[in-house]
Amino acid sequence: xxxxxxxxxxxxxxxxxxxxxxxxxxxxxxxxxxxxxxxxxxxxxxxxxxxxxxxxxxxxxxxxxxxxxxxxxxxxxxxxxxxxxxxxxxxxxxxxxxxxxxxxxxxxxxxxxxxxxxxxxxxxxxxxxxxxxxxxxxxxxxxxxxxxxxxxxxxxxxxxxxxxxxxxxxxxxxxxxxxxxxxxxxxxxxxxxxxxxxxxxxxxxxxxxxxxxxxxxxxxxxxxxxxxxxxxxxxxxxxxxxxxxxxxxxxxxxxxxxxxxxxxxxxxxxxxxxxxxxxxxxxxxxxxxxxxxxxxxxxxxxxxxxxxxxxxx
Ligand code: NAD
Ligand code: UDP
Numbered sequence: 001x002x003x004x005x006x007x008x009x010x011x012x013x014x015x016x017x018x019x020x021x022x023x024x025x026x027x028x029x030x031x032x033x034x035x036x037x038x039x040x041x042x043x044x045x046x047x048x049x050x051x052x053x054x055x056x057x058x059x060x061x062x063x064x065x066x067x068x069x070x071x072x073x074x075x076x077x078x079x080x081x082x083x084x085x086x087x088x089x090x091x092x093x094x095x096x097x098x099x100x101x102x103x104x105x106x107x108x109x110x111x112x113x114x115x116x117x118x119x120x121x122x123x124x125x126x127x128x129x130x131x132x133x134x135x136x137x138x139x140x141x142x143x144x145x146x147x148x149x150x151x152x153x154x155x156x157x158x159x160x161x162x163x164x165x166x167x168x169x170x171x172x173x174x175x176x177x178x179x180x181x182x183x184x185x186x187x188x189x190x191x192x193x194x195x196x197x198x199x200x201x202x203x204x205x206x207x208x209x210x211x212x213x214x215x216x217x218x219x220x221x222x223x224x225x226x227x228x229x230x231x232x233x234x235x236x237x238x239x240x241x242x243x244x245x246x247x248x249x250x251x252x253x254x255x256x257x258x259x260x261x262x263x264x265x266x267x268x269x270x271x272x273x274x275x276x277x278x279x280x281x282x283x284x285x286x287x288x289x290x291x292x293x294x295x296x297x298x299x300x301x302x303x304x305x306x307x308x309x310x311x312x313x
Contacts, residue, residue: 001050003065005108007058007099008072010037012179013113013171016043016219017070022048024223029064033057036075041178058095059087064102064180069110069224071099074148076115078141078268086144092147095152097279100158103165109140111167111226114234116275117145118170126242126276129170129234139270152234159232168309172238172277176215176297177304187212190249191298191305204267206246209274213239217290224286231285238277239290240242242258255298 004021008014009030014037018028021162027050030042034055056062058073074091075081081088096112103110119127120135158164164275175187193200221237243251249262282288292300 001025001028002067003029004068004070005029005031005066006070006072007031008037008074008113010034010039010053011072012041012076012176013072013174013197013215013218015178016039016070016176016215017178017222018042018051020219020223022050023134026050028052029054029066031056031058031064031083032073036077036080036180036183038180038233053168058098059090061101063100065106066108069099069103069108070113070222071096071110072113074144075111077108077180077185078144079184082140085296088143088225089147091231092151096151096154100126100164104158104162107165109165109167109226110155111169111222112151113222114152114168114170115144115148116170116172116236116238116277117141118152119275120145120231121270121272122275125274126240127236128278129236129281136270140268141270150251152276166232167228168223168235169232170234170236171218172213172275173210173235174215174218174238181305181308186210186245186248187301188305190252191302193308194252194256194260195302195305195309197258197260199261199263200249200253201265202245202249202262203265204273205264206249207244208267208271209242209276210248211239211242211276212239212248212294212297212299213290214292217292220285221288224288228286229233235281235285236277237288238279238280239294240277240279241294242276243276243294251294251298255295256302266312289313
């Protein structure tokens, strides 16, 4: 049994990770400032003997002994990370530095939740880890994209200079239960709109692509990477099953049986045209690849939103 710190543990991915780590018999310290996360996401864990919840912002240092640190603390959806862009980049520069200093002092292994956004609006397709990306340093997405790029650099340099034991996962679009209802991401927006019979909002012509990974697959990948003894990454983690945003809208309409229609809204600035992970490295180094199809994943996700919609009536 290990003592494991999960920052951003009350968020969408973090809450699933805490749950899985407890199932494996570990002691979990969940740290969160509740900006986008919620106590509700971990309410079912609060009485667990091996679970502890701490309200804290990683922009301020903290001293906690642990064997492992999963650093997930950062708002992930464009509307949330653009709400207070300075705080977003601070979470990735100051926050990541504080977590690395903690790892250095306690000799904990630390995993950074990086992102496909380090590739920006990619000119290489699908994206391999060797691609350096195409990121606008002064656009609306920069606080997140550049923040996560600096975070990777900090991780690599703390490893080189101070021998901190690091892991870097580049996470691609992931979906599932406990995504925040108001986070504006495409899967949560489309499911809610379909269930409430509101028009599905497609930004631009809907021909831009994304590749969606179900949350349980992603969490298995993160845990495998963390416990890999010789491989540190960076490694892409996502489902290579690419589709257009328009295709996604039609899949959601079909699966919810909604009678809604589609409306087009302006495409946000710097919205990446295409995104698909090349997961050759994850397969070779970790033996990991996703197993949940989009159809199966949506079937597990829609009831969660259905329940939220019903309970808000
Ligand atoms: P989320 O917004 O649901 O979770 C982030 C959590 O971090 C929230 O609970 C939030 O309250 C907390 N948080 C934010 N800033 C904090 C701070 N300064 N101090 C302490 N806590 C803070 O998002 P998520 O989808 O669960 O994403 C988790 C991590 O994975 C993020 O780092 C994100 O960048 C990364 N990621 C997610 C995806 C995805 O598709 N879900 C894709 C790429 C990368
Ligand atoms: N999108 C959309 N309608 C929505 C929300 C998002 O068409 O209501 C589009 C968005 O423009 C982008 C894609 O869906 O092209 C994925 O958006 P999301 O915010 O989920 O993630 P990211 O852009 O960070 O991949």
